Each structure stands twice: as C-alpha cells, then as structure tokens.
Amino acid sequence: MSRIVMKFGGTSVANVERIRNVAAHVKREVDAGNEVAVVVSAMSGATNQLVAWTKEASAIHDARDDAIVASGEQVTSGLLAIALQAIGVPARSFQGWQIPLRTDAAHGAARIESIDGSALISRMTDGQVPVIAGFQGIGPDERIATLGRGGSDTSAVAVAAAVNADRCDIYTDVDGIYTTDPRIVPQARRLDRIAFEEMLEMASLGAKVMQVRSVEMAMVHKVRVFVRSSFDAPDAIQSGPDGEPLGTLICDEDEIVESQVVTGIAYSKDEAQITLRRVADRPGVAAGVFGPLAEASINVDMIVQTISEDGKTTDITFTLPTADQARAVEILNAKKTEIGFEALNTETDACKVSVIGIGMRSHAGVAAQAFEALAKRGVNIRAITTSEIKISVLIDTAFAELAVRTLHSVYGLDKA
Amino acid sequence: MSRIVMKFGGTSVANVERIRNVAAHVKREVDAGNEVAVVVSAMSGATNQLVAWTKEASAIHDARDDAIVASGEQVTSGLLAIALQAIGVPARSFQGWQIPLRTDAAHGAARIESIDGSALISRMTDGQVPVIAGFQGIGPDERIATLGRGGSDTSAVAVAAAVNADRCDIYTDVDGIYTTDPRIVPQARRLDRIAFEEMLEMASLGAKVMQVRSVEMAMVHKVRVFVRSSFDAPDAIQSGPDGEPLGTLICDEDEIVESQVVTGIAYSKDEAQITLRRVADRPGVAAGVFGPLAEASINVDMIVQTISEDGKTTDITFTLPTADQARAVEILNAKKTEIGFEALNTETDACKVSVIGIGMRSHAGVAAQAFEALAKRGVNIRAITTSEIKISVLIDTAFAELAVRTLHSVYGLDKA
Structure with a gap:
C-alpha cells in the first residue's frame, strides 16, 4: 500500500x-x-x-x-x-x-x-x-x-x-x-x-x-x-x-541507478542580448548594472564577463527576454555615467541551447564534445555559460533546431 | 445617514x-x-x-x-x-x-x-x-x-x-x-x-x-x-x-398610514383537487389523511372539511399541485381501510384566486362582496377558505383571468 x-x-x-x-x-x-x-x-x-x-x-x-x-x-x-x-x-x-x-x-x-x-x-x-x-x-x-x-x-x-x-x-x-x-x-x-x-x-x-x-x-x-x-x-x-x-x-x-552523462537537451528562443563595452573594472560594477534591472523586474539569464580588448576594462554580456530589451537599454543608458561604460551593443534573435546531465559532474570533456559537434555543423556560438550539471550556448535562432538535433545525437540520446 | x-x-x-x-x-x-x-x-x-x-x-x-x-x-x-x-x-x-x-x-x-x-x-x-x-x-x-x-x-x-x-x-x-x-x-x-x-x-x-x-x-x-x-x-x-x-x-x-381594505389579488394555477367521501368522523382522521402526504413531501394547500350528505360522516376536500396528484391518490388508496373513506374523487384544472388585505380584519362584508361579484360573472366556486387577511376561492382554470379582473375591479384596485 x-x-x-x-x-x-x-x-x-x-x-x-x-x-x-x-x-x-x-x-x-x-x-x-x-x-x-x-x-x-x-x-x-x-x-x-x-x-x-x-x-x-x-x-x-x-x-x-x-x-x-x-x-x-x-x-x-x-x-x-x-x-x-x-x-x-x-x-x-x-x-x-x-x-x-x-x-x-x-x-x-x-x-x-x-x-x-x-x-x-x-x-x-x-x-x-x-x-x-x-x-x-x-x-x-x-x-x-x-x-x-x-x-x-x-x-x-x-x-x-x-x-x-x-x-x-x-x-x-x-x-x-x-x-x-x-x-x-x-x-x-x-x-x-x-x-x-x-x-x-x-x-x-x-x-x-x-x-x-x-x-x-x-x-x-x-x-x-x-x-x-x-x-x-x-x-x-x-x-x-x-x-x-x-x-x-x-x-x-540516488534513485537513478544507471545514470547517463547527459539526460536531455533544452532550448529557449526569443532571447535578446546586451553587451556593455569597456566597463570600468572595479568592485560593485555588476551590482551597478544588474541592480536597476532587477528593480524593474527584468529577468536576466546568462551573464558573461570578459576582459575588454584594451586589457584594462571589462565587457559584460547578458541575455534577457526580447520583450524586455528596449526597457533594459533605456534603464542602462540613463545610468551610463554612474555605471561607467563606453558603449552598449544589442543583438536579438538569439536562442539558448542547453545540455543537461548530473553525470557531467564526474565526466570530463562533455563541454568540449558539444563545441566540437556544433563547430562541425557551422553553428557559431555567441556566448557560453556552464554550471555543474549544465552547459548552455547562445546561438543564432536560425540554427536552433540544427543545434538541438546535433547535440541530441552526439550524446547518444536518439532512440534506437 | x-x-x-x-x-x-x-x-x-x-x-x-x-x-x-x-x-x-x-x-x-x-x-x-x-x-x-x-x-x-x-x-x-x-x-x-x-x-x-x-x-x-x-x-x-x-x-x-x-x-x-x-x-x-x-x-x-x-x-x-x-x-x-x-x-x-x-x-x-x-x-x-x-x-x-x-x-x-x-x-x-x-x-x-x-x-x-x-x-x-x-x-x-x-x-x-x-x-x-x-x-x-x-x-x-x-x-x-x-x-x-x-x-x-x-x-x-x-x-x-x-x-x-x-x-x-x-x-x-x-x-x-x-x-x-x-x-x-x-x-x-x-x-x-x-x-x-x-x-x-x-x-x-x-x-x-x-x-x-x-x-x-x-x-x-x-x-x-x-x-x-x-x-x-x-x-x-x-x-x-x-x-x-x-x-x-x-x-x-404600523407604518402603513392609509391602509386599504384590500391590497391585492393573487392567483395560482395548476391546482388539483382531491375529495375523500364519507370519511369516518372520528378524532385523528385528518392526521390519518395528511400525515402520509406530508411524509411524501406533498404540499397540501386549501383544506375544506364538511359534513357528508348522509349527515353522519365527513367529506374532506383539499388542493395540491397537479404534478403530485397521481402520487397522492396512490398513497391514499393504499391506506383506504386505515383512514376509512368510501370514495375518492379527483378534479384538475383548478385555479386558486385570493383576495388579500390587512384591512379585512376590521371590515365586514369583504367576502360576500367577492362571492357576489363572481356569481354575477357566472364564475362557479368549487371551494372557499378564509383567514384573517385573506379569502381564497377555488375555481375552474378557464375562469382564472376573468375572476382576477373582476375582483381587482370590485375592490377599487384599478388605477385611475
């Protein structure tokens, strides 16, 4: 019972x-x-x-x-x-x-x-x-x-x-x-x-x-x-x-006896991308960018921060729903001096594709396998984030289905 | 306020x-x-x-x-x-x-x-x-x-x-x-x-x-x-x-200053009538008739009891909704010996017309006026019941509208 x-x-x-x-x-x-x-x-x-x-x-x-x-x-x-x-x-x-x-x-x-x-x-x-x-x-x-x-x-x-x-x-x-x-x-x-x-x-x-x-x-x-x-x-x-x-x-x-490395491939369309160029690289800068967006209930998803071309400042790229992009640009431009960035670029038509699996934690090379497979099919990657059990790539929406099919196949998820 | x-x-x-x-x-x-x-x-x-x-x-x-x-x-x-x-x-x-x-x-x-x-x-x-x-x-x-x-x-x-x-x-x-x-x-x-x-x-x-x-x-x-x-x-x-x-x-x-003798004329169609003939005239006979009907949730309305033609027994007439008549007849016939009646007559197509007014309590002759007016129009009365503030007559449904109009007029209720 x-x-x-x-x-x-x-x-x-x-x-x-x-x-x-x-x-x-x-x-x-x-x-x-x-x-x-x-x-x-x-x-x-x-x-x-x-x-x-x-x-x-x-x-x-x-x-x-x-x-x-x-x-x-x-x-x-x-x-x-x-x-x-x-x-x-x-x-x-x-x-x-x-x-x-x-x-x-x-x-x-x-x-x-x-x-x-x-x-x-x-x-x-x-x-x-x-x-x-x-x-x-x-x-x-x-x-x-x-x-x-x-x-x-x-x-x-x-x-x-x-x-x-x-x-x-x-x-x-x-x-x-x-x-x-x-x-x-x-x-x-x-x-x-x-x-x-x-x-x-x-x-x-x-x-x-x-x-x-x-x-x-x-x-x-x-x-x-x-x-x-x-x-x-x-x-x-x-x-x-x-x-x-x-x-x-x-x-x-614990209940999953024969765990696979990768369990599934998820995707999410209608992502937009904002990049802030040459942001002063000092403590609190991320809070300065994302605090005002959070207050406006704008849900930011992938965040990537890299060193700028000039080697002194930083570039911050993040994704958000396309519907919120215009509002986010307005908010950030209003705080341009305060935040301290030089340029703001926007892109739309992005799709996030994610490879998910608990087995990744104990398997090396899972990410490399994804990048290689996508490269082979000519899929350009705009941004990457990873967590313990997930790898997400941001790509052009036009390639969304191709990327999902490629990854589904490369990790052996296709049914016999 | x-x-x-x-x-x-x-x-x-x-x-x-x-x-x-x-x-x-x-x-x-x-x-x-x-x-x-x-x-x-x-x-x-x-x-x-x-x-x-x-x-x-x-x-x-x-x-x-x-x-x-x-x-x-x-x-x-x-x-x-x-x-x-x-x-x-x-x-x-x-x-x-x-x-x-x-x-x-x-x-x-x-x-x-x-x-x-x-x-x-x-x-x-x-x-x-x-x-x-x-x-x-x-x-x-x-x-x-x-x-x-x-x-x-x-x-x-x-x-x-x-x-x-x-x-x-x-x-x-x-x-x-x-x-x-x-x-x-x-x-x-x-x-x-x-x-x-x-x-x-x-x-x-x-x-x-x-x-x-x-x-x-x-x-x-x-x-x-x-x-x-x-x-x-x-x-x-x-x-x-x-x-x-x-x-x-x-x-x-108390709030009604200039009270009229008669306030309104109500009517209710779809009444059926049952008469039990020559019921033994002894205590408890009404309970014997109406108890079983109440148990069956049959709503009895006008009840008239008179002495039978033979002068020794009693006749009981009552009205009820037409939809309940067949069921009531069945119940009463099943208890014929127990109740002790000789014959059961049914009639349908009855309409109850009522004259209502608190002023009746202090005015004599209100009922007589109704009976006279209806008689003049050739409306035959099947049964009568009265209370302190109401007189109800049971008539053929065919005469319903005529009776309502006649009574409405005779008590001076028509608007000028």
Missing part, C-alpha cells in the same frame, strides 16, 4: 466526461489498495474566462479579490468528488481554507507557508479521497489567496509533502519528460527517471511540463513526482513507477 | 456591464452618506450551468458538495467588489464562511442559524462596502452550505437583521409589488407599501418577486424591505422610500 497524491491539470478536467475519466484513474489507485488524495486545476478555459471578467470589471484591481479566479478549482474539486461518489469511491472536496493551506499575503502570486495535513490524513486513513482545489490557499488576512498561474502543481507537491506521500503523480497531456522536444527531434526518448536538479534545469529552460516552483519544492521536500498522461485509458496502464507504467519519475539522484 | 443592505439578483448581475451598473447604484447610496453592504446572486445562467454539470457528474450525489453551486455567487461578489474599487468605492468580497454566516446541516436547502455581523459592521463604519455572496453559508461540518434556490433574498434579509440595517433594498427586474399580475390586469397599480403579512400571502400565492422564507424572516426581525428595479438608471432615481423612489416598501403594518 502506498499513499499517493494525484494531480490533474486543466485539459484533464476540461468537461464532465473528462472528469469521469479522471475518477476512473483515481478508482484504479484506490482499488489497488492505495491511500489517495487528489489535487485538481480548473476546467481548461474556466480560469481564462474568470480572468477576462475580472479585467472587464476593472483594469486595475485589488488582487485580494482572487476569490473570483479561485472559484474555477472550487467547481472542479466538487465535480470530481461527486463523480467519485457515483462510482462508489467515498470522496469529498476540500478548498484551500478548509485544509487549511496557509499562504503569505501576496495575493495572486502567493507562496505556500504551511499545510496542516491532519484533516487530509484522517480522511485518507478512513478510506475517503480528499479532492483538493489546487492553486489556492488562505492568506494571513483570512481571505482566499491564489498561488499564481500553474500553481496547482505546487499545491500538489506541497500536499504530498504535508501528508508524507510516497509519490505525487502529475497527470498531464503528455506521457512524461522527454530527452528533448519531440517536435524538433522525432527520435527523442521518454526518460524513465530524471533527477530533481536536472528537471529544474529542463523546466526553467522551456520544457513546460511542470512549473519550476513545484520542482524546487519537490526537491526540497524530497517528494517523488511521477509525470504521466491522463489521456491513457484508466484500465490499460499499471499504477506506478515500480510496475510498467508510461511516465517519468522525478526523484533524488 | 442610514445603514442599507442592497441585494441584486441574477438578471441584475447577468454580465460585467450589468455589474458595473450595479456598482453605480451602490456608489449613489454611498455618496448619499449611507453605510452600505451588498448581497449578490450568481450571474443569471451561472447557477443553471453549475447544476447541470453537477447532475452530469452524478445523478444522485452528496448534497454536501454544494461548493460547486456556491461558486456562482463567489464570482459575482468578487467582480462587484473590484468594479466598486474601479469607481473609487472601497469594497471587498465576503464569502459566507468569512462572515461567518452559520447554517444548519441541510446542505442544498440549509437554514440560517446565526450571522456574526461584527466584521461587516466594522467594515461599514470604516467606509468600506462588504460585497457578500448570497445563497451560501458555512454548515456545522465547516463546509459550504447553500440555502436553496432564491436563497439570496434570505441572505440579504438575514444580513440586514444582523447589522441592524435601516432597510434592505431588493433590486430586481420589476419595480415593485403590484396589486395583481399586470399581464392579466393592465390597470394593476404598484403598491407604495405592503405589510409583511400581506406580502407573505402574495408571495406564497404566486407573486414571484421574493421568496416566502425571506419575507417570513423580514417579518420576524422587522426588517424593512424595499423592492425596486435595477434596470432604472442609477442617477435618475431617488435613494429611498422617504424620497420619491419607484418601488414598494414591505414593512410593519
């Missing part, structure tokens, strides 16, 4: 028929003798409708009225609870405030502060399935607080940690995490397992299966997360990663 | 444009220096959609999952709160559990047990407008409980009692209570005032402006209720019954 938290996203609960399909998935786990809690998103489209109404009512409004948006998950939780009752599975809905799932005061983008798992655990040990409205909790002002878009993943992982679950199953519209985007590389393989750290890099780099925050939380609380498809027939598949299920287990690296 | 509770029904908040119109009504009252709390229904159609989903998910389900249906009012309360903020009126939404508005355990048709008015009052005295989701509270199981259809009127009156409001304004799609149905009698007049007792009779007899339960509650707690239209332009009308507003004040009879 395991204790499992199952999470179903918007497309998995898009209408009542799909909700009944979800109920069948839940029943399968209950029938297998597991203790189950479920976390649900809003029916797909529902949140958009609620957000549209909100904007129509008032362009700028008090975010504390997120009771509106939270109602989407409230409806799904109730519908799934009664759909479960209809097939003989005892169930009841739980709203965030009923658990309670406590958040901070940042309505609309709240962070979870604590979850009291006792009510959920007592229901589960009584053989009931608590069906929890995701994406919401209760703030310090005793009002409903939403966690921000995609927050249901975070709800699910946090609930799994609070009830000490053996596994958190994320049901989505794909059947797992792939070595890279199968739309670019048809030979991409589904990974059986991926380490938290690798998944974090995959997620933040554009593999949009799970929210970065939820993966971080899983890593911190060591919650095993199993990503699988809700579109499979409920009866046709096994129930967990220790049977023969279709899906990917996100887990601690 | 007055303290006012304003209630807006489904058609008044049907879309965001209508919600903004409601916000303008609220702002008018706030600008006039009043303390205001608002109670809202779900956007019209929303509740039906939620109920349809619920039925689709499970034909028979645990009523305790009324979090689904309650989400309709939750959305409207949030939207109105931010629409108010947008025009400079400080406001916040309140769900039933946040007030808290405590109910009994009868989910789906719960009764209000208590309302803690302190949070609402403190908001109002701070110059904020609490926007309360109607139709819902929190049950003894700490779960959302809905009050049953039309429950938002009851929420509004109960909130008005809890905050000791000077008035509860019910905004609806009509501009008040009329002497009778204007579709039948174009000369029907809007009443400026009507006593609670009269309104109760009007409401239960088919004048569908307000739920009977909410009128009962207003009477018990002496909450003055003002019925008015939300379709009037917010600026074009005065703010209360002591100005020159369009609407009807439902109040204690």
Whole structure:
C-alpha cells in the first residue's frame, strides 16, 4: 500500500466526461489498495474566462479579490468528488481554507507557508479521497489567496509533502519528460527517471511540463513526482513507477541507478542580448548594472564577463527576454555615467541551447564534445555559460533546431 | 445617514456591464452618506450551468458538495467588489464562511442559524462596502452550505437583521409589488407599501418577486424591505422610500398610514383537487389523511372539511399541485381501510384566486362582496377558505383571468 497524491491539470478536467475519466484513474489507485488524495486545476478555459471578467470589471484591481479566479478549482474539486461518489469511491472536496493551506499575503502570486495535513490524513486513513482545489490557499488576512498561474502543481507537491506521500503523480497531456522536444527531434526518448536538479534545469529552460516552483519544492521536500498522461485509458496502464507504467519519475539522484552523462537537451528562443563595452573594472560594477534591472523586474539569464580588448576594462554580456530589451537599454543608458561604460551593443534573435546531465559532474570533456559537434555543423556560438550539471550556448535562432538535433545525437540520446 | 443592505439578483448581475451598473447604484447610496453592504446572486445562467454539470457528474450525489453551486455567487461578489474599487468605492468580497454566516446541516436547502455581523459592521463604519455572496453559508461540518434556490433574498434579509440595517433594498427586474399580475390586469397599480403579512400571502400565492422564507424572516426581525428595479438608471432615481423612489416598501403594518381594505389579488394555477367521501368522523382522521402526504413531501394547500350528505360522516376536500396528484391518490388508496373513506374523487384544472388585505380584519362584508361579484360573472366556486387577511376561492382554470379582473375591479384596485 502506498499513499499517493494525484494531480490533474486543466485539459484533464476540461468537461464532465473528462472528469469521469479522471475518477476512473483515481478508482484504479484506490482499488489497488492505495491511500489517495487528489489535487485538481480548473476546467481548461474556466480560469481564462474568470480572468477576462475580472479585467472587464476593472483594469486595475485589488488582487485580494482572487476569490473570483479561485472559484474555477472550487467547481472542479466538487465535480470530481461527486463523480467519485457515483462510482462508489467515498470522496469529498476540500478548498484551500478548509485544509487549511496557509499562504503569505501576496495575493495572486502567493507562496505556500504551511499545510496542516491532519484533516487530509484522517480522511485518507478512513478510506475517503480528499479532492483538493489546487492553486489556492488562505492568506494571513483570512481571505482566499491564489498561488499564481500553474500553481496547482505546487499545491500538489506541497500536499504530498504535508501528508508524507510516497509519490505525487502529475497527470498531464503528455506521457512524461522527454530527452528533448519531440517536435524538433522525432527520435527523442521518454526518460524513465530524471533527477530533481536536472528537471529544474529542463523546466526553467522551456520544457513546460511542470512549473519550476513545484520542482524546487519537490526537491526540497524530497517528494517523488511521477509525470504521466491522463489521456491513457484508466484500465490499460499499471499504477506506478515500480510496475510498467508510461511516465517519468522525478526523484533524488540516488534513485537513478544507471545514470547517463547527459539526460536531455533544452532550448529557449526569443532571447535578446546586451553587451556593455569597456566597463570600468572595479568592485560593485555588476551590482551597478544588474541592480536597476532587477528593480524593474527584468529577468536576466546568462551573464558573461570578459576582459575588454584594451586589457584594462571589462565587457559584460547578458541575455534577457526580447520583450524586455528596449526597457533594459533605456534603464542602462540613463545610468551610463554612474555605471561607467563606453558603449552598449544589442543583438536579438538569439536562442539558448542547453545540455543537461548530473553525470557531467564526474565526466570530463562533455563541454568540449558539444563545441566540437556544433563547430562541425557551422553553428557559431555567441556566448557560453556552464554550471555543474549544465552547459548552455547562445546561438543564432536560425540554427536552433540544427543545434538541438546535433547535440541530441552526439550524446547518444536518439532512440534506437 | 442610514445603514442599507442592497441585494441584486441574477438578471441584475447577468454580465460585467450589468455589474458595473450595479456598482453605480451602490456608489449613489454611498455618496448619499449611507453605510452600505451588498448581497449578490450568481450571474443569471451561472447557477443553471453549475447544476447541470453537477447532475452530469452524478445523478444522485452528496448534497454536501454544494461548493460547486456556491461558486456562482463567489464570482459575482468578487467582480462587484473590484468594479466598486474601479469607481473609487472601497469594497471587498465576503464569502459566507468569512462572515461567518452559520447554517444548519441541510446542505442544498440549509437554514440560517446565526450571522456574526461584527466584521461587516466594522467594515461599514470604516467606509468600506462588504460585497457578500448570497445563497451560501458555512454548515456545522465547516463546509459550504447553500440555502436553496432564491436563497439570496434570505441572505440579504438575514444580513440586514444582523447589522441592524435601516432597510434592505431588493433590486430586481420589476419595480415593485403590484396589486395583481399586470399581464392579466393592465390597470394593476404598484403598491407604495405592503405589510409583511400581506406580502407573505402574495408571495406564497404566486407573486414571484421574493421568496416566502425571506419575507417570513423580514417579518420576524422587522426588517424593512424595499423592492425596486435595477434596470432604472442609477442617477435618475431617488435613494429611498422617504424620497420619491419607484418601488414598494414591505414593512410593519404600523407604518402603513392609509391602509386599504384590500391590497391585492393573487392567483395560482395548476391546482388539483382531491375529495375523500364519507370519511369516518372520528378524532385523528385528518392526521390519518395528511400525515402520509406530508411524509411524501406533498404540499397540501386549501383544506375544506364538511359534513357528508348522509349527515353522519365527513367529506374532506383539499388542493395540491397537479404534478403530485397521481402520487397522492396512490398513497391514499393504499391506506383506504386505515383512514376509512368510501370514495375518492379527483378534479384538475383548478385555479386558486385570493383576495388579500390587512384591512379585512376590521371590515365586514369583504367576502360576500367577492362571492357576489363572481356569481354575477357566472364564475362557479368549487371551494372557499378564509383567514384573517385573506379569502381564497377555488375555481375552474378557464375562469382564472376573468375572476382576477373582476375582483381587482370590485375592490377599487384599478388605477385611475
């Protein structure tokens, strides 16, 4: 017997028929003798409708009225609870405030502060399935607080940690995490397992299966997360990663027995690049550049600092979303004297391609292999950053697919 | 300065444009220096959609999952709160559990047990407008409980009692209570005032402006209720019954200075009639007949008991909704020996027409006037019941409109 938290996203609960399909998935786990809690998103489209109404009512409004948006998950939780009752599975809905799932005061983008798992655990040990409205909790002002878009993943992982679950199953519209985007590389393989750290890099780099925050939380609380498809027939598949299920287990690296050097290739388009030339090389200069950008909520990604041609000053290159480039240039030019740079160059149409793998830590030559392979295909590298488990290169967008395919192949990720 | 509770029904908040119109009504009252709390229904159609989903998910389900249906009012309360903020009126939404508005355990048709008015009052005295989701509270199981259809009127009156409001304004799609149905009698007049007792009779007899339960509650707690239209332009009308507003004040009879003998004519179609012939005339016989019907939730209305032709036994005639007639006949026939009657006759196509007025209590001859007027028009009376403030006659449905018009005219209710 395991204790499992199952999470179903918007497309998995898009209408009542799909909700009944979800109920069948839940029943399968209950029938297998597991203790189950479920976390649900809003029916797909529902949140958009609620957000549209909100904007129509008032362009700028008090975010504390997120009771509106939270109602989407409230409806799904109730519908799934009664759909479960209809097939003989005892169930009841739980709203965030009923658990309670406590958040901070940042309505609309709240962070979870604590979850009291006792009510959920007592229901589960009584053989009931608590069906929890995701994406919401209760703030310090005793009002409903939403966690921000995609927050249901975070709800699910946090609930799994609070009830000490053996596994958190994320049901989505794909059947797992792939070595890279199968739309670019048809030979991409589904990974059986991926380490938290690798998944974090995959997620933040554009593999949009799970929210970065939820993966971080899983890593911190060591919650095993199993990503699988809700579109499979409920009866046709096994129930967990220790049977023969279709899906990917996100887990601690200790659980990954036969680790490969490279696990996957991620990419992210729409990157822009700014280079500050001949910046005075003195302490505090990086803070002078990136402080004002952070204040303007501009998310800077790759940062490369090198010695300038003149050998005395420094060049600072960094990437950021194309949409923020104009604003960033304005901010930096306004502080040109203060920061002390001579010229500012901009480039757009950049793509970041990353090679990710925990095995890199103990294998030399992984980076060299990438540079050589890209060079052979004539792909020019604009900038490079590396970390313990990742190598990222910035290249022209035109070469994005070619680079991804080349790297996927050179690290032996193509399926047989 | 007055303290006012304003209630807006489904058609008044049907879309965001209508919600903004409601916000303008609220702002008018706030600008006039009043303390205001608002109670809202779900956007019209929303509740039906939620109920349809619920039925689709499970034909028979645990009523305790009324979090689904309650989400309709939750959305409207949030939207109105931010629409108010947008025009400079400080406001916040309140769900039933946040007030808290405590109910009994009868989910789906719960009764209000208590309302803690302190949070609402403190908001109002701070110059904020609490926007309360109607139709819902929190049950003894700490779960959302809905009050049953039309429950938002009851929420509004109960909130008005809890905050000791000077008035509860019910905004609806009509501009008040009329002497009778204007579709039948174009000369029907809007009443400026009507006593609670009269309104109760009007409401239960088919004048569908307000739920009977909410009128009962207003009477018990002496909450003055003002019925008015939300379709009037917010600026074009005065703010209360002591100005020159369009609407009807439902109040204690002490407040009605120039009371008329008859206030209104109500009618209710689709009545069926059952007569039990030659029932043994002994104690407990009425209980023997009506007990089993009550257990089957069959709502019996007019009851007339007379001596039978044989002079020894009794005849019992009563009316009930046509839809329940077959079931009632079945129940009674099954208990024929036990009850002890000789024959059971049924009739359908009956209409109950009622003459209502507090003034009747001190005026003789009101009933005789009705019978005479109906006789003159050739309307045959099947049964009669009277109370202190009401005379009801059961007639053939074919004569319904004629009877209503005749009585409306004979009591001088036609407008000049």
